Amino acid sequence: MEFSIAAAGPRAARIAFRGRLDAAGAERIEEALAAALAREQRHLLFDLTEVAFVGSLGIRLITASARAAGRRGLRLAVFGAQPQVQEVFDTVALDAILPIAADEAAALAAIGA
């Protein structure tokens, strides 16, 4: 599991993840992701296009990132979930906590960035 950060328009950053966000993957990137997001001044888009799996620690990583962003007045949306990942999001009703969009344009619109 790895991630990279790039601009997504003038007011948002796209964090693109690659790999499996299972317990091992979540633990591998947890500290680096928190540190990177703490430096961000832009709204956040989590690009999950290349993520094949999200487990319970991965869900916690996403919700913790959204809460931390919210405390700093920033919004976070996810997009690009593969069908098996979307099933996980549906199971835990993740859309009650943060916007889940089909693509980057819809995610930007969802957070008003």
Place this chain on the structure above:
Amino acid sequence: MSAPRAFVIRGDAAALARVQADAVAALADAGAGPRGQARAGLLIEEIALNALRHGGAPEVRLTVAVEDGRARLVFEDAGPPFDPTAARAAPPPGAEPRIGGLGLPLLHGTAAQVAYARDARGVNRLDILLRGEEEATG
């Protein structure tokens, strides 16, 4: 019912992730649908991590099968007694919940049946029959 497949989970998160992937693949091969696979993957990670890290179990034995399209997960560990079917209420003040904030609602929201037993060998046995593909998460 499909032939049960047995796994042993011990060690670090990477070992857990490997078993999780293999167990979900076994359920898919046995006919579990995408919703059942997603639910099973979440529960395996949640329950095994909690048993190993908070329950003090040295290992978790997992058996998976598919019955009439529904996934069945059986977890066995030799940690201290813990009955998640009796743990719907909040834990006592100061106590660390062995299955945390995501786990218990996930368990009760995705399972059609949950049975817990502590046998004479001192083994916790948690038997979960997940809801079917068309049954929504509660």
